Amino acid sequence: MSPVLPSARVVTVVLLVLLCGGCASLAPQRSELTTRVGRSDLSVAVMRTRVRDLARRFSGLIEALADDLAARSGSPHVASAMLRFKANAVPAVQSALFQPDPVAALIDTWALLAQLEDSLPRTAVGASPELLAHAHDSLGALESELEAEWRGVTGREDATQTRDKVHAWAAANPLTGPLVTRVSTTELLASLTNVPGGGLRSTAASLVEDTRDLTARVDLYATSLPRQARWQAELVAVDALRAPTVQSALAELGRTVDLLDRVGAVAANSPAILERERRAALDSVHAERLGLQAYLTGERQGVLADVDRERQAVVDALHAERIATLQQLDGLARGWVDHAFDRLTPLVDRVFLWLALLAVLLGVGGLLGGVLLTRAWRRAH
Structure with a gap:
């Protein structure tokens, strides 16, 4: 078989594809979703152009948002979280905005932004409330x-109900x-466009991207993919630094620095560059x-402060216990005295009664004796 035939077939297929794309661009393509939301006069090409134009801006703004939050927070944990955030959010936004049906792309991106707003406080843990509010x-x-794009598509100025949905x-997701x-936004799209859930995929699948959409997508990816690759490499580096093997390697590096310090002391008469390196290591x-x-000083002061607080707490507790014990003993003493007086009162009464009776008897005896002596x-006489 001649090698020219496969090349001719390839050229023929390419020409047919371009011809079909040109015919598709000449025919005013209609979207069932576009018709259902209220503006049947907008063509798919016009809506695609308006929606695709947002892909580059949204990607850059989300990247700038994450970088600004990471830089202003000053926290390595927040910086790592924001790196992971933009590495996931930027391609997700691009994929959502490049869906075949522009109405579906609009709603899907809107829902994605709402999910990102809800998840941002959980993602940037440790960032200040002011930075979270700005983001x-x-x-x-x-x-x-x-x-605003949705109001332009629907022709209605009030989009409150759509925003609430x-x-x-x-x-909920x-x-x-x-x-x-x-989670797929098919159910949300069906509730907003009154299109049954089963027909959405067929509606979107019937729309084929033309060469302009492919060119815009390739152009955006050519700009964005190198940065996304760099973010992924940074994430791999961050995860790798947290590995136990890397930690052990850093410990070995510390011991190596000590060894180099001793070698530097031996090589005191080496060239000036070695002296500078030794001094740099010593300074470090x-x-x-x-x-x-x-x-360690801060920890020691903290421990001493904690010990002092514990000592003061123990002294206060002992003082409170002593006061409570004295109060309890005072109550017991008062009870014992009252009980003793209660027991002694009848005894004293009896003693006084017997003394009074004895005095009466002595008085009577005295009188009788006096009478007898008188007689x-x-x-x-």
């Missing part, structure tokens, strides 16, 4: 642009993992020592 406002501005769907696993070790010393004296 939320930035995502809200992107959502406002989509809302989108946010209710986002709240939060992002719990990578964005590639997010000295800085680390000062940092460690400051950390005896009288008889004697």
Whole structure:
């Protein structure tokens, strides 16, 4: 078989594809979703151009949002979270905006932004409320642009009901993992366009991207994919630094620095470059020592403060216990005294009664004795 035939077949297939694309571009393509939402006069090509134009801007704005939040937070944890955030959000937004049906792309991107707004506080843990509020406002501005496009598509100025449905769907379907696993917005799209769920895929599948859509997608990917590859490499590097093998390697590196320090002391008469390297290593070790010393000093002061607080708490507790014991003993003493007086009162009463009776008897005896002595004296005289 001649090698020219496969080449001729390839050329023929390419020409047929271009011819079909040209015919498709000449015929005014209609979208059932576009007709259902209220503006049947908008063609798919016009809506695609308006929606595709948002892909580049939204990608850049989300990247700038994540970089700004990471830089202003000053936290390595937040910076790592924002790196993972933009590495997932940017391709997800691009994929949503490049769906075949522009209405479906509009709603899907709107729902994705609402999900990102809800998940941002859980993603950027440790960021200040002011930074989170600024990032939320930035995502809200992107959502406002989509809302303006939706008003242009539907021809209605009030999009409150649609916005409420989108946010209710986002709240019911939060992002719990990578964005590639997010729930499909087919049900949401069906509720907004009154199209049965089973017909949405066939509606979107009937729309074929033309060469302009492919060119825009390739142009956007040519600009964005190198940055996404760099983000993925940075994520791999961050994850690798957290591995136990890397930690052990860093420990070995510390011991190597100590060894180089001793070698530098032996090679005191080496060239000036070795002396500079040795001094740089010593300065680094000295800085680390000062940092460690400051950390240990802070920890020691914290421990002493905790011990002092514990001691004061123990003293206060003992003082309170002593006061409570004294109060209890005072109550017991008062009870014992009252009980003793209660027991002694009848005894004293009896003693006084017997003494009174004895006095009466002595008085009566005295009187009788006096009378007897008087009578005896009288008889004697």
